[in-house]
Amino acid sequence: MATILILGAGVMGSALAVPAADNGHTVLLAGTPVDTDIIARIGKAGGVHPKLDQPLPGNVRPIANADLSDADVEAADMIVVGVSSPGISWAVERLAGAMKRPRRIAFVTKGLDKAGSSLVTLAGSLPSRLPQMSAFLGIGGPCIARELANRKPSACVYACADRQAAGEFAALMTTDYYRLSTTDDVVGVEACAALKNFYAIGVAAMQTRYPDSARADAQSKNPTAAAFTQATREMARLCERFGGRRDTAFDLAGLGDLHVTVGGGRNSRLGHELGRDRTVSDVMAKELAGETVEGIDTARMLSAWLQPTPGLEPIGPDRFPLAYAIIDAVLQDTPFKFDFATLTIS
Amino acid sequence: MATILILGAGVMGSALAVPAADNGHTVLLAGTPVDTDIIARIGKAGGVHPKLDQPLPGNVRPIANADLSDADVEAADMIVVGVSSPGISWAVERLAGAMKRPRRIAFVTKGLDKAGSSLVTLAGSLPSRLPQMSAFLGIGGPCIARELANRKPSACVYACADRQAAGEFAALMTTDYYRLSTTDDVVGVEACAALKNFYAIGVAAMQTRYPDSARADAQSKNPTAAAFTQATREMARLCERFGGRRDTAFDLAGLGDLHVTVGGGRNSRLGHELGRDRTVSDVMAKELAGETVEGIDTARMLSAWLQPTPGLEPIGPDRFPLAYAIIDAVLQDTPFKFDFATLTIS
Incomplete structure (x- = not known):
């Protein structure tokens, strides 16, 4: 079993906690500065997210931004960034400051960034901002968060230039309702x-x-x-x-x-x-x-x-x-x- | 302007008459033996198909199976088979008996046929049954007949091993609401x-x-x-x-x-x-x-x-x-x- 840190307690970050927890992992669901109220309302392990229908599994521990320590980041085997696009700078800075050793990071956050006269995806723009990130993983596919949290069948794709890394993360996360393909076309x-x-x-x-x-x-x-x-x-x-x-x-x-x-x-x-x-x-x-x-x-x-x-x-x-x-x-x-x-x- | 014979006065055959007629072609809409009642209810050029909402254009001439002559088949520049799959044998026999010169034929009808232990599409099974057919054209794509007849925007694909033939037929049929691609992958x-x-x-x-x-x-x-x-x-x-x-x-x-x-x-x-x-x-x-x-x-x-x-x-x-x-x-x-x-x- 692994320790998985999810940054962002919005619906998508919280929904991803469900299959992770159903697989028996220890899940830390860390709120961003704007998630403080959500974390308070979830309250404790087994609490109900205000925008989701069911209690989160008992092995999901909600934690407010102010309480997230560098040691929590250090202890995570896998890090998932589940913030929406306005939160990406916060997440990157938080991780860049706290990560002491290389780690793979998976991103639900999507967006495009300018690179001179061209455009790049976050897979292109984030690695230089996160030198301790050993692999960028992208999560794609048709997934309404509330349905995943309700364990409706959902098929998604995990992408990483290192396909073995994608497969290893998929193996941690897949359940009978959360079906994962992998690709190297991140x-x-x-x-x-x-x-x-x-x-x-x-x-x-x-x-x-x-x-x-x-x-x-x-x-x-x-x-x-x-x-x-x-x-x-x-x-x-x-x-x-x-x-x-x-x-x-x-x-x-x-x-x-x-x-x-x-x-x-x-x-x-x-x-x-x-x-x-x-x-x-x-x-x-x-x-x-x-x-x-x-x-x-x-x-x-x-x-x-x-x-x-x-x-x-x-x-x-x-x-x-x-x-x-x-x-x-x-x-x-x-x-x-x-x-x-x-x-x-x- | 061309003379276009459409075999089959069901909704799809009749719907195809609309763009053909809007392009100024002379359209003969020929009923199958089971379409006799439909043809009678359309009545005359400009009549209303019982399963469509609007009158057919004035240059669409409905004709019952019993009244369709070999000369009508002979006069057609282009033949379109618009029957449903149970009607395909009738259409093939009617055309095989009447065609005196090679002609291209377009099919809306779809189906699979056994060929020994394998399966073939109509593109594989029909040419040998219609030796006078100089080219088999297949019509595909998302097209609910009633919407096409009501001139809602519809994008379809015309397929023929001879792509030029597909392009020439598409040029006869395309309108501002009926948009056509072509392919040789029939x-x-x-x-x-x-x-x-x-x-x-x-x-x-x-x-x-x-x-x-x-x-x-x-x-x-x-x-x-x-x-x-x-x-x-x-x-x-x-x-x-x-x-x-x-x-x-x-x-x-x-x-x-x-x-x-x-x-x-x-x-x-x-x-x-x-x-x-x-x-x-x-x-x-x-x-x-x-x-x-x-x-x-x-x-x-x-x-x-x-x-x-x-x-x-x-x-x-x-x-x-x-x-x-x-x-x-x-x-x-x-x-x-x-x-x-x-x-x-x-």
């Missing part, structure tokens, strides 16, 4: 994890753009399926552009996670309103006021990056019509317009 | 078109198997996304086994059509009941009495074919866990059991 998994939020906005817009009163959910199906396929195609191309593999977009981290993300969440809610001809600023000022919609940040990042670059394949609205439609809606704050006529005979 | 498109019905049963079962009362649609999302991804993986492997290309499963004919098929239709309705632990025979005797559920036929065909074959890659429940789960439910009439634990660390 860049592809990280790229897809960021891109799927972005593309979910466009696919979800199709769910409301063409109402069909004859259906219980009032949705036409052909436009959504067309956009879902187009999103998958474009993700595969962008995945390669990031240095990952096409195939990764056609598996759990790509189309699988896109499927779940279109099915619910903030990116999808924004997309539904864009499909009704609302603008991004209008929705963000009303229904989604104060919320982080990660696909919006991704749109801004991609906009600067999707410029013609010597040596890379041609880009532009003809190759990425769905991406440009989403980018236009975000950056110009105009109604979302995805013109199916851009899907030309090819 | 075997792959035909294989996916049959397989997607089969896999939709298993994916739809996951939508009801794990209810989530906190959601408006009462569905957990992680299990469905996992099964959707697994279905896509297995379709890609089977597509190759049929002689098609993996990539075809990752595009409109594969995951795109699977997406739409899970979203509605008879295969999906059967799957929903299997997810509730009903058996196939029970559902087919009640809600789906008298209906054709194509995925059931595909399950029977695949069962015999998915045996170890010298020279082909290993098959079995470890490689195709979702396929075997569906086959078991159909052939043994036992409750559908998809064990997520079969998704092993890989």
Whole structure:
């Protein structure tokens, strides 16, 4: 049995504690500075997370940021960073200050970072900030945290350039309901994890753009399926552009996670309103006021990056019509317009 | 402008008449022997199909089987077979008897045929039965007929070993709402078109198997996304086994059509009941009495074919866990059991 330190007591960090604890490991669930209230409400081992339905297993020990010692970090066999993207700097600094010996670290957190005129995933930007990290592991795939915490069957992918490291961590975490694949395409998994939020906005817009009163959910199906396929195609191309593999977009981290993300969440809610001809600023000022919609940040990042670059394949609205439609809606704050006529005979 | 003969006045044949007519072609919509009542109810050019919402365009001429002459067949520049699978023999015999000169024929009809101990798609079995056919074209992709007839945006793929032939037919048919890709992987498109019905049963079962009362649609999302991804993986492997290309499963004919098929239709309705632990025979005797559920036929065909074959890659429940789960439910009439634990660390 291992000692697993999870940084971040939001829903995803806390949900990952469930399979880890079900496997008999000792789990330390450490709150960030903004999680102090959550940790207090969980209270003690076996407490209930305020945003999850069931008590956490008895071998999950919640601990507030102020109580997390360097010795706790030192004692962990495996470290999992489960914060949302705004918390990543805190997590990196906390670990950089406390880690005395090399350790593998797994990240649920996703995001893109600028690297000169290019973009990199966290797999590219974090290693230099965490010299004691012996391996960066990325966690991808379709996983709504509350469902994992409720032990609903969930299939995810653990990625690491050192595939054996991915396999060893997967062996610690897998249960009969938490099924894990591994891959060495960590860049592809990280790229897809960021891109799927972005593309979910466009696919979800199709769910409301063409109402069909004859259906219980009032949705036409052909436009959504067309956009879902187009999103998958474009993700595969962008995945390669990031240095990952096409195939990764056609598996759990790509189309699988896109499927779940279109099915619910903030990116999808924004997309539904864009499909009704609302603008991004209008929705963000009303229904989604104060919320982080990660696909919006991704749109801004991609906009600067999707410029013609010597040596890379041609880009532009003809190759990425769905991406440009989403980018236009975000950056110009105009109604979302995805013109199916851009899907030309090819 | 061309003269296009569509054989079969069911919803799909009739829906294809809409973009053809919108492009200004003369369209002859010929009923099969079982379509006589439909043709009578459409009545004349500009009439309303009883299962579609809007009048057909004025340049679509409905014609009953009894009134279709060999000269009508002779006059057609392009022939489209739009019958459902039980009608394929009628269509083939009617055309074989009437065609005096070589013609390209496009098929919406999908199915698998036995060829010795192997299975082939219609692209493999029909050419020898239609010696006057100069090219077999397959139509695939996510397309609910009623939505196409209502001019909702739909993206499909036209496949032909002679890709130029596919492009020329696509040029006749494409409109601003009916968007067409082409491919020379006709075997792959035909294989996916049959397989997607089969896999939709298993994916739809996951939508009801794990209810989530906190959601408006009462569905957990992680299990469905996992099964959707697994279905896509297995379709890609089977597509190759049929002689098609993996990539075809990752595009409109594969995951795109699977997406739409899970979203509605008879295969999906059967799957929903299997997810509730009903058996196939029970559902087919009640809600789906008298209906054709194509995925059931595909399950029977695949069962015999998915045996170890010298020279082909290993098959079995470890490689195709979702396929075997569906086959078991159909052939043994036992409750559908998809064990997520079969998704092993890989």
